[in-house]
Amino acid sequence: MAEVPLNNFETVPATLGAGPDQVIYTCPPGVAAVVLFAQVSNVGAADESFTASFRRAGINTELLANAPVPPNDAIRTILGGRLILKTDDAIVVTATSANLKMVFSVLETATANT
Numbered sequence: 001m002a003e004v005p006l007n008n009f010e011t012v013p014a015t016l017g018a019g020p021d022q023v024i025y026t027c028p029p030g031v032a033a034v035v036l037f038a039q040v041s042n043v044g045a046a047d048e049s050f051t052a053s054f055r056r057a058g059i060n061t062e063l064l065a066n067a068p069v070p071p072n073d074a075i076r077t078i079l080g081g082r083l084i085l086k087t088d089d090a091i092v093v094t095a096t097s098a099n100l101k102m103v104f105s106v107l108e109t110a111t112a113n114t
Helices: none
Strands: 007-015 022-026 031-042 048-056 059-069 073-076 083-085 090-095 100-110
Touching: 007 022, 022 100, 031 048, 031 059, 031 090, 059 073, 090 100
Parallel strands: none
Antiparallel strands: 007 100, 022 090, 031 073, 031 083, 031 100, 048 059, 048 090
């Protein structure tokens, strides 16, 4: 079994596409993760929107639903707190356009095998 570092910071950039759910991040086995930052930017000339969700056991719970992002602007999806993820939990985004780009930062911490 590969050894997981005790603490590992990850930053994930993503260009969002129009259409079905896009998994941005999935918490790896043997890891708990703390979402530190998530922001969606609109680099296009028209209003766009997105939905960001937390997925556990195949069930999506919306963090933001149909959130508007004006042209040349951005919106943070985690406001005023942190989100804890366990193995196989995921962050999922649905967007209206590829003009939306996301940056997502997480702290992964190794957990004991139970």
